[in-house]
Amino acid sequence: EAQVTQNPRYLITVTGKKLTVTCSQNMNHEYMSWYRQDPGLGLRQIYYSMNVEVTDKGDVPEGYKVSRKEKRNFPLILESPSPNQTSLYFCATRPLHTGIRGDQPQHFGDGTRLSIL
Amino acid sequence: RKEVEQDPGPFNVPEGATVAFNCTYSNSASQSFFWYRQDCRKEPKLLMSVYSSGNEDGRFTAQLNRASQYISLLIRDSKLSDSATYLCVVNTGGFKTIFGAGTRLFVKA
Numbered sequence: 001e002a003q004v005t006q007n008p009r010y011l012i013t014v015t016g017k018k019l020t021v022t023c024s025q026n027m028n029h030e031y032m033s034w035y036r037q038d039p040g041l042g043l044r045q046i047y048y049s050m051n052v053e054v055t056d057k058g059d060v061p062e063g064y065k066v067s068r069k070e071k072r073n074f075p076l077i078l079e080s081p082s083p084n085q086t087s088l089y090f091c092a093t094r095p096l097h098t099g100i101r102g103d104q105p106q107h108f109g110d111g112t113r114l115s116i117l
Numbered sequence: 118r119k120e121v122e123q124d125p126g127p128f129n130v131p132e133g134a135t136v137a138f139n140c141t142y143s144n145s146a147s148q149s150f151f152w153y154r155q156d157c158r159k160e161p162k163l164l165m166s167v168y169s170s171g172n173e174d175g176r177f178t179a180q181l182n183r184a185s186q187y188i189s190l191l192i193r194d195s196k197l198s199d200s201a202t203y204l205c206v207v208n209t210g211g212f213k214t215i216f217g218a219g220t221r222l223f224v225k226a
Contacts, residue, residue, distance in 0.1 A: 040125075040218060048212055090161070102149035108161050109160060110159070111159065
C-alpha cells in the first residue's frame with residue numbers, strides 16, 4: 001500500500017527545544033515537500049526536494065531545516081522552535097516526471113500537530 | 118494579492134443542489150492545477166486534476182481558463198458526504214506548489 005508516514009502525529013514541546021518531524025514514503029517518488037497549515041492561511045510550502053541531496057526553499061522556510069540523504073526520507077528540523085511555529089504540518093510526495101497532461105498530484109501524510117509553548 | 122485566491126464561503130446548499138467554486142491564480146507561468154478536498158484538518162486528498170480541455174469525474178467537473186487565469190469546480194447532485202473544504206492547488210514553474218485557502222461547503226439534508 002502506498003504510504004506517506006509522518007512521526008510524531010502530535011507533539012507538545014517548549015520553546016528552544018530542538019525537534020525533528022520525520023517523513024517517509026514507500027512510493028519511490030523523487031519529489032517531497034513540507035507544508036504548514038494555519039487557520040485562514042491554507043497550506044504554505046516550507047521546503048521541497050527534487051531528489052536526494054537537492055532541496056529548495058518554499059514560501060515560509062524561516063526557522064526550519066530539511067535534509068534529503070535518502071530518497072524515502074525527508075525530515076523537517078526545527079532547531080529552536082518558537083510559539084509561532086505552532087501549526088499543523090503535512091509532508092507530501094509525488095513523482096518528479098511530468099505526465100502528458102502536467103505534473104502528477106501529490107500524496108499527503110496524515111499530518112503532525114505541533115504545539116510550541 | 119494572493120497568488121491563488123478562493124472564495125472562503127461557506128457555501129450552504131441542500132442535498133441535490135449544484136454548486137460551483139472558482140479559483141484565480143496570478144502566475145501566468147503556472148503549469149498544473151488540481152482540486153483537493155480536506156475534511157476537518159485531516160490530510161488533503163486529491164479530488165481531480167484539472168486539464169486544459171476540461172474534465173469530468175462522475176458528479177464533478179473541472180475547467181481551466183488560462184486566458185483569464187482561473188479554474189473552476191462544479192459539483193452536481195450534492196451529497197451530505199460532499200461537505201468538506203475544497204482546496205485549489207497550483208504548481209508554478211520551478212517545482213513550487215501554491216494552495217488556495219480553501220472553500221467550505223456544507224450540504225444539508
